[in-house]
Amino acid sequence: MMMTRTWRCGGLSARRWARSIGPPGTFAPGAMRGVSLSSMSMRRFYFSAWVWIVLAATTSARAAVRGVPIMPAGVVCAPVSAGVAVSAPTLTGGAFLGEKLNGLAILRESLEARGDVEALALAERLNDTDPLTGLPNRAFFIAHGDEALRGFADPTVALLDMNNFGAVNVGLADHHGVTKGRARADAVLAIAGAALGELAHEHGVLVVRLGGEEFAVLGPREQVLAFAGAARRALPAERVLEAAGILKGGAERRAIEAALVRLGRGEQPMGDFTYGVASTRGRTVAAALEDADAALTGAKDAGRRGGIFLADADGSRSEWVPPAAEEAALRELPLPAAAHATEYVARLEDRLTPQEREVLHETAFKDPLTSARRYDYVSVRADEWDRLYAGGGATATLLSVRNLKQINDLLGHDAGDAYLSRLGSILRGEVARARRARLDVREPVRVASKEFLLVGRDAAVVARRVAREVERTFDGGMLSKERVMRLRRESMERGLVPAGRASLIGTLRVISEPLSLPGRTADVKDALDRAFERLESKKRSEDAAPSSRAL
Incomplete structure (x- = not known):
């Protein structure tokens, strides 16, 4: 018997996308190996994927504050099979999120009544996408995290934290000045986010940028661990820095190394990730994320950066090492270079009435924390x-x-x-x-x-x-x-x-x-x-x- 799932891209289910767009042309099958969908669900997924690919190719969620080159928005469509309620302090959303969703409902109703599908898609993506990496953002995580794990036998959350990104930030600011330095550091995060998004797509998990250099991953335990192992192999120390043009022996790199020494971190790795993993079975995603954070932070404090650390239900912590065969199969993941992105906020605003524009401005561009x-x-x-x-x-x-x-x-x-x-x-x-x-x-x-x-x-x-x-x-x-x-x-x-x-x-x-x-x-x-x-x-x-x- 075939298992059917709803796939979500941004804030819309594939079903709503399928209803709201015309024929997309062809989308090659086989991109989602290992996931069995009914023929109707497959068609709906391809429809939604086509829309997202078009949006990613023609528009970007980032309106750069300082007008600097950045990554194009990435595309992440992950299987949603649903979950545990998102609540508690780590995933603060509060009354603002309800207010925001209500505003979006008003805007959606207006745009659907006018039949402006493209504006509706842009508005949804604007609110659900992190403008730097193109990944789903924290607001999406709060609003839809309860759906991301439901039905899995062993639902799991992982927290990823880039090692010594603070030193990267400080060193680049020392070398370039604050404005250009922050732009260069943003490029590092954008490249890492694009790579994580591709790996999430391959492993059938959902990756979200929570903020700063922190990312969260949701999915079945086996797939989350496989993702973490693949990310650890594909993004070793310094690989993302090199992809951003920050090369060994270069002036930028020397400035970062000096900042690392000044911050008392000596020869510690830079640009890779440390991973904390915890099961959400029988508890909220927020509680599990706290445990994953504690496992990650404890490992870092003990000088064990770069590993994958498990927070078990009994309070114990351990390091998970991928099987030797997986460790040997190191795959070079192509990392994209930073590039200019096209703003699409203006494009969206041109399609809205003054009243709709006011609703958009009241609900969009808000930090959920x-x-x-x-x-x-x-x-x-x-x-x-x-x-x-x-x-x-x-x-x-x-x-x-x-x-x-x-x-x-x-x-x-x-x-x-x-x-x-x-x-x-x-x-x-x-x-x-x-x-x-x-x-x-x-x-x-x-x-x-x-x-x-x-x-x-x-x-x-x-x-x-x-x-x-x-x-x-x-x-x-x-x-x-x-x-x-x-x-x-x-x-x-x-x-x-x-x-x-x-x-x-x-x-x-x-x-x-x-x-x-x-x-x-x-x-x-x-x-x-x-x-x-x-x-x-x-x-x-x-x-x-x-x-x-x-x-």
Whole structure:
């Protein structure tokens, strides 16, 4: 008896895609070996795959903040056979996700009534796709994670974390300056994401970019482990860096190696992944992801980066080694080079009515963890903001979290996520209060993993209020007093921060730059770049005088 499954690409099932598009032409069978589908399901899958291939070839989900070369959006269509409810702190979505899905339902109904299938597809993909890698994003994971494991005998989640990506980021910023350095680091993640997407397609699992250098994988245990083994073989240390043009002996590579030494990580591997794997049987995906994170972090702390570590139900941890035959069959996976991508946000907006455009802007470009806007929102609004503030007086104000890495490493990513979620609430609350008081400030934008942007004539005022509220509520509000005490104690014991700086962990740096310089028109992207440059300078000053709270 044939087993049928629903395949999902982005936020739409293959069934809905099949209903909503015309004949796609031919799509070669055999791409999904090992999966048995009924003839009707196969036709629907091919229809959906065709649409996604066309979209990937002609459009991209990334609107680059700083106008730099990036990867084209990748395509991932994974079998969904469904699962365990997604909840708890690691997968924070909150009320925002329900609000977002409601807004999308309104937009979908409007577009379906008009029969604009292409606009509907673009809107769905815009909301479900990570703009850097083209993989499903965190919002997709929260909304659809409950479907990704249902029906499997041994449902499993894996967490992947790129080794020493922080040193890559710092080294490239040291070499190129913050703006170009971040763009080069983004290219590394984009290449890795494309490779992981291809391997997920081959192994019948779902891979998602959670944020930063972290990815999650969902599927049956055997297939998840096979994926992890294949990824470990295909993406050994330094391979992704070389694919991005960061070669041994080159200036970029020397800068990264210097950063690695400065960060106290010596000869550790770079650019490969460490894997934490946990079963979700009988519990939520969030609980399993916490265990996978703990296994991964524990292995890294013990100096065992690059392996595949299992978190068993009884609390024990072990390293899984692929069979010798698989280890010997090293396959060279072709890694694509970074390339210019085509923005399709403008293409979508041209097809919408003013009312539909307003709904899209209210629901799209939002980070599901903090409910702040995503960084690609800056590109969508930049021209409008430049015109609005052409007369001067406005600033781009950057808020940056101190020592977020210590929170993640010492307390676990659930604590880091809880902190960021609460920070997002504080930001939105202060902005809302400021607007009610007729102060001029735009919505907060999460422009990097721990950096947020406020734009407006009163952006700096609001940012300082946020910083004060974070400092007031961090101990006992954003994190429990017990966790904060442990965080500060272990940070000092491990030499991660000097004693005089332990109380600064979790507080915010605030940097403001005018949108327009003398003799120049307003340029929010340029102001953001200048703010990042000043932020790096401030970090270096703090490192030079670590015990001074005045910094």
